[in-house]
Amino acid sequence: MLTFEICSSNKDYIAVTVQGYERAAIGEFYDDNWLNVVVEINSGAFRGRFFASFQVFEFSDFYDQLQLLYDTLKGKAIFSTLEGQLEISITCNVLGNLEVSGFAMDEAGVGNQLNFQFQLDQTYLPKILGELATIVNSFPIRNA
Template identity: 35%
Template sequence: MPAIQLGSESEYVRISLRNPHPTEGWCQASVEIVVPCFSGRVEPWLEAGDIERFEAELKQLYQSLKGEARLQPREEQFTLLVQAQAAGHITVSGVAWSEATFGNKLAFAIELDQSYLPSTLSQLAVATSAK
């Protein structure tokens, strides 16, 4: 099961793809969010193109240290925004819903530096090549 992690060992968002070979263009994920004082897990469905777009945008962000990368599936049960800030700082933020845009909601933000992105990009490359 390919996994994609943004963050450190103590603060992170980890996306594990349950079926790396998409079923009719969709794959189920298990998303674990761990931030100070809170943690949660949701199991959204993602379209294969969502991950591919996110990988391309994150690669561009890392190369230029400008802009943003979004993972925003159609159902929006889980959304992720990675933004480049001044001096190589990276903000990872998002929202996770217990159901697709209703029920309990966890909004989160993690501060990183660009040195965390190469391993995430490698994990994304493995995930997108597994299809």
């Protein structure tokens, strides 16, 4: 199992742990690229944990956006999922401070929703990028 974690100094965090591909490859692009994941969130006094399925390309897209954010220290990187269960937005201001915001939904489309927001600085990005790179390399996009 591989995890990427976005964690602030005051213990707010979001962790996404990839447990593996949802099923064996059958030659169908979307079906072959689902990953079983566990999402854990600690935001202020709120804590939550739920299981979900995310697409492989959602991790690689986020990695690319986050790498650009780190290289330029401007803009925004967004992790969003096809079924709308998790969205993480990381925005950088001119001082290199990062605002992490978003929401999590425990069941696709009909679940309970937790909104979160906390601050980081850019020194946290290399660790997050390293964890995402490991996930992307371990679970490549399967082409049909």
